[in-house]
Amino acid sequence: MLDINKIRSQFPILNRKVNGKDLVYFDNGATTQKPQSVIDAEANYYTDENSNVHRGVHFLSGLATDKFEETRDAVQDFIGAKHKHEIIFTKGTTDAINLVANAYRILLSKGDEIIISELEHHSNIVPWQMCCEISGASLKVIPLLDNGELDMNEFNNLLSESTKVVAVSHISNALGTISPIEEIISKAHKIGAKVLIDGAQAASHIALDMQKLNADFYCFSAHKMFGPTGVGVLYGKEEILNKLPPYQGGGEMIKEVSFEKTTYACLPHKFEAGTPNISGVIAFKQAIDFITELGVATIAKYEDELLQYATTEILKIEGVKIYGTAKNKSGIISFNIDGLHPYDIGMIIDKMGVAIRTGHHCAQPIMDRFSIPGTARISLSVYNTKAEVDVCMNAIKKAKLMLS
Amino acid sequence: MNTIQEIQTEIIEDFAMFDDWMQKYEYLIDLGKELSPIEEQYKTEDNLIKGCQSRVWLHAEHTKGKIIYTADSDAIMTKGIVAVLINVLSGQSPSEIANAKLDFINKIGLKEQLSPTRANGLVSMIKQMKIYALAFNN
Numbered sequence: 001m002l003d004i005n006k007i008r009s010q011f012p013i014l015n016r017k018v019n020g021k022d023l024v025y026f027d028n029g030a031t032t033q034k035p036q037s038v039i040d041a042e043a044n045y046y047t048d049e050n051s052n053v054h055r056g057v058h059f060l061s062g063l064a065t066d067k068f069e070e071t072r073d074a075v076q077d078f079i080g081a082k083h084k085h086e087i088i089f090t091k092g093t094t095d096a097i098n099l100v101a102n103a104y105r106i107l108l109s110k111g112d113e114i115i116i117s118e119l120e121h122h123s124n125i126v127p128w129q130m131c132c133e134i135s136g137a138s139l140k141v142i143p144l145l146d147n148g149e150l151d152m153n154e155f156n157n158l159l160s161e162s163t164k165v166v167a168v169s170h171i172s173n174a175l176g177t178i179s180p181i182e183e184i185i186s187k188a189h190k191i192g193a194k195v196l197i198d199g200a201q202a203a204s205h206i207a208l209d210m211q212k213l214n215a216d217f218y219c220f221s222a223h224k225m226f227g228p229t230g231v232g233v234l235y236g237k238e239e240i241l242n243k244l245p246p247y248q249g250g251g252e253m254i255k256e257v258s259f260e261k262t263t264y265a266c267l268p269h270k271f272e273a274g275t276p277n278i279s280g281v282i283a284f285k286q287a288i289d290f291i292t293e294l295g296v297a298t299i300a301k302y303e304d305e306l307l308q309y310a311t312t313e314i315l316k317i318e319g320v321k322i323y324g325t326a327k328n329k330s331g332i333i334s335f336n337i338d339g340l341h342p343y344d345i346g347m348i349i350d351k352m353g354v355a356i357r358t359g360h361h362c363a364q365p366i367m368d369r370f371s372i373p374g375t376a377r378i379s380l381s382v383y384n385t386k387a388e389v390d391v392c393m394n395a396i397k398k399a400k401l402m403l404s
Numbered sequence: 405m406n407t408i409q410e411i412q413t414e415i416i417e418d419f420a421m422f423d424d425w426m427q428k429y430e431y432l433i434d435l436g437k438e439l440s441p442i443e444e445q446y447k448t449e450d451n452l453i454k455g456c457q458s459r460v461w462l463h464a465e466h467t468k469g470k471i472i473y474t475a476d477s478d479a480i481m482t483k484g485i486v487a488v489l490i491n492v493l494s495g496q497s498p499s500e501i502a503n504a505k506l507d508f509i510n511k512i513g514l515k516e517q518l519s520p521t522r523a524n525g526l527v528s529m530i531k532q533m534k535i536y537a538l539a540f541n542n
């Protein structure tokens with residue numbers, strides 16, 4: 001059993017008022033709040049440890065480097081990667097996907113195919129479109145079923161000898177669907193394609209084991225799992241990362257530089273050009289520790305309970321339609337109310353202290369699929385409570401009254 | 405016809421009567437509901453205003469030296485805000501519209517009440533209304 005009050009007490013922002021009301025933060029899909037340990041680690045770095053990494057001979061540089069690399073170890077453990085150097089630090093999920101898609105501009109050519117899905121966030125669509133434009137490869141899209149699950153029959157049909165890359169999200173940020181990535185990975189591997197998983201929404205909700213999962217690339221963002229913004233991870237299998245051309249050129253990613261020929265550093269440095277977000281990476285370890293102490297499975301179970309409760313409660317409100325009713329679903333409720341615009345709902349409940357997201361959630365193709373301009377989205381985290389769900393429901397009812 | 409300045413003063417007085425956000429929002433919702441509808445033919449992609457989370461269509465006509473604006477939005481709060489702007493600007497001459505200082509927005513607490521994206525939408529709406537005025541002024 002989780003002690004939610006104890007968990008909440010670690011998140012100072014949860015004590016603040018918004019528009020004179022207690023904050024109910026239900027926009028965790030966009031970014032989660034940060035525990036004190038993460039905030040302290042950021043501050044402590046600048047107070048006591050600030051120095052550049054991987055290059056100094058002096059004491060502080062050694063200290064910063066050690067702490068920076070401790071996070072890499074922690075990430076390796078957290079996702080069950082085989083090697084430490086398979087963990088590449090990036091700015092976030094978007095940056096990680098761009099790194100891979102950029103490399104494939106060179107590796108792919110006309111006739112090759114990339115498969116994505118209708119469920120993707122724009123950051124797992126646009127980099128692949130850019131890749132296709134330059135490489136001449138073409139983009140195929142796995143369609144959605146009405147309940148927000150991937151149409152796996154269509155996926156089977158799309159797979160062919162020409163498929164070189166399959167890039168899909170583990171959990172949809174717009175609908176909450178958890179996709180059967182194990183099946184996708186094994187089927188794609190059978191025909192020799194590589195698989196990238198966008199794990200932005202999954203990393204703190206599903207226990208990860210890269211060696212078992214066997215994905216070729218897995219991307220996620222620290223800020224969606226209680227860590228700082230501006231830090232993300234690209235996991236890639238060693239032998240594949242070794243074959244990819246570097247992304248950005250600069251300091252840190254080289255072995256030797258001359259005007260005739262430059263050779264590149266080994267993994268992971270080959271993909272980490274320039275001074276990274278050192279404080280962020282160091283503080284990210286505290287976020288991972290926070291999750292591991294609670295246990296991903298325990299967190300998921302609690303969030304699932306909250307999701308069931310919130311789903312039951314919201315369906316009691318007349319005219320509510322939930323988008324995304326997959327059997328396997330994470331703590332996200334995307335909804336509309338008959339005749340009302342999600343924006344109006346979001347604006348009004350904000351006045352009552354309830355923070356939700358409205359709009360297309362950077363996933364316009366999903367909105368087109370359901371012929372709607374957008375939805376209102378509740379996304380839950382481990383520090384949320386049933387009492388907060390009640391506050392949110394009352395706020396929605398009040399908004400509905402004002403608007404109809 | 406009252407001048408833009410007179411209408412703004414009236415609106416500021418109207419909003420001063422409200423004690424809380426709810427009354428303000430309810431008033432905007434009512435204004436949105438009362439806004440005379442735009443003709444369907446003008447709800448085109450070209451007439452959509454960029455920068456709003458909800459869709460806003462704006463159409464302008466120049467008759468007898470005055471500009472008549474009509475507009476619509478799929479979100480009712482946005483429509484209410486458009487209605488206020490139309491109350492202030494519609495029926496005025498192009499040069500008056502182009503030169504209007506719309507200080508009522510800050511004074512009625514609209515800007516602070518609105519989220520940043522919405523405030524941007526508001527800015528885009530005003531800009532588009534003024535662009536029409538400049539076009540008709542030439």
Ligand SMILES: Cc1ncc(COP(=O)(O)O)c(C=O)c1O
Binds near residue numbers: 029094169
């Ligand atoms: C499924 C998914 N993919 C990718 C991203 C992009 O993440 P970031 O903005 O941290 O790069 C998000 C964030 O909203 C997401 O939810």
